[in-house]
């Protein structure tokens with residue numbers, strides 16, 4: 001089986017080969033080749049920026065289909081906290097959970113519950129002194145991969161706890177297999193996701209051996225069904241609320257850090273903003289902050305590429321759910337007593353490295369600079385690379401050539417044309433004898 | 440092939456917007472070279488502090504970063520007022536930065552001590568009225 005590296009892919013038929021995505025990709029992972037976008041998988045961190053920016057909707061996330069739940073004896077839905085923000089706030093959280101269950105699941109379990117365990121454990125660790133400051137949340141898988149690729153020096157700062165999704169899946173599996181009296185592997189656990197990066201986090205997880213989630217279904221895929229189902233949803237007394245306002249709040253930017261008692265937190269959302277903050281951490285320029293919450297999507301998971309509702313509308317609705325949740329209490333006893341630490345090590349990625357040998361790499365940097373100086377510096381993107389420097393780098397890496405630059409190509413053509421004219425005036429002696437004779 | 444590569448940077452007086460760009464671009468190169476994060480961090484912090492001193496105290500100047508097989512050499516020079524008492528300037532907390540600079544979050548008097556701490560070798564040459572040159576070496 002081919003290793004699953006990233007979830008974001010291209011719908012070739014819809015792609016017009018424009019330069020929107022190559023220009024917004026924070027890791028410069030996209031090129032246009034033969035009139036179509038092409039994703040360099042090793043560079044893609046699944047942040048979903050290209051999905052949001054593509055005017056032709058040609059970028060999509062590979063995820064699982066709802067039909068997949070039929071492969072299991074019983075199926076449990078695990079809605080991300082951002083799920084609640086997608087529907088009109090007249091519906092209570094409990095009603096939303098029941099409506100979700102009614103589209104074909106046998107039970108629901110809130111990821112917000114796992115989030116609360118992560119919050120509690122984070123709080124505990126912040127009380128100790130032995131962690132690298134600032135601690136950086138690992139909740140957003142796109143951010144973890146950004147760190148591996150562009151900020152390897154911050155790997156030690158990552159909070160190495162299993163994600164709310166994973167912890168909730170572990171809890172749900174235990175709870176429902178007991179409840180239904182079936183073995184744990186007869187139970188299918190499905191994350192209802194606003195997020196493309198979570199698909200990869202399930203198929204090729206970081207920090208854990210194997211994900212406890214069986215499938216990732218986009219919120220956008222079940223959105224219409226849940227809407228329908230809401231119309232005839234009655235309250236039942238079998239469906240439980242699993243979390244308070246703290247877990248629900250995790251859906252938006254600021255939720256995770258507000259759950260902590262320390263005021264020395266920083267919440268940043270949007271991948272470009274995160275890059276700026278991480279640059280500052282690398283330079284030791286962020287003082288007095290002990291915890292960083294970094295969510296790749298604008299407004300956090302509420303702005304996830306697989307969510308449906310406008311992120312600000314969703315945010316307002318979430319606030320109301322949080323308000324309500326303050327008076328609610330989790331109705332089940334926690335299945336786990338605390339969050340779980342990663343079992344697997346995490347390594348920096350080496351995609352930015354030009355060569356294993358420092359001297360050869362240096363030579364390549366010089367070559368790149370030389371080529372770049374010779375390019376027009378317009379960053380027009382017509383070559384298929386995001387900017388002139390990236391093209392220069394591609395040329396040195398051997399995946400592009402100088403005439404991919406339209407200006408360079410024109411220069412070459414002009415040069416060739418004048419050479420041809422020159423050649424033409426020098427017809428072989430056997431052919432222009434008459435002319436010569438006339439003289 | 441050459442045995443090293445030099446990058447030259449302009450450092451503008453009191454330019455807080457582009458200040459730090461030199462160290463940022465050095466950081467990018469070190470990542471492309473595959474140098475360890477710990478070394479990158481030491482290089483970047485040292486260079487950033489020296490660069491900021493040239494911006495704030497030295498009236499601007501020039502930066503040079505020379506990359507070798509096993510180390511990087513950073514030179515930051517300015518034609519500013521110079522440092523009267525280097526030993527004193529090296530003390531933690533010593534700063535002559537005026538109030539407005541401190542309000543911007545600089546002038547904690549930790550720059551030079553930090554460079555010393557993070558570098559493998561530090562040479563300071565300074566002459567009052569002429570200028571200051573820092574030579575910082577960091578081994579890979």
Ligand SMILES: Nc1ncnc2c1ncn2[C@@H]1O[C@H](COP(=O)(O)OP(=O)(O)O)[C@@H](O)[C@H]1O
Nearest residue numbers: 492496497528534535546547548549550551571
């Ligand atoms: N390039 C320079 N030119 C003139 N004076 C300098 C220079 N660099 C440092 N100094 C002097 O040394 C002092 C200490 O520098 P440093 O440790 O970086 O602290 P800070 O920059 O916070 O004042 C400065 O306040 C200044 O008086």
Ligand code: SF4
Nearest residue numbers: 140195296297301304
């Ligand atoms: S912010 Fe949330 S939705 Fe967006 S990539 Fe990160 S985890 Fe996924």
Ligand SMILES: [Mg+2]
Nearest residue numbers: 488492550551
């Ligand atoms: Mg200083």
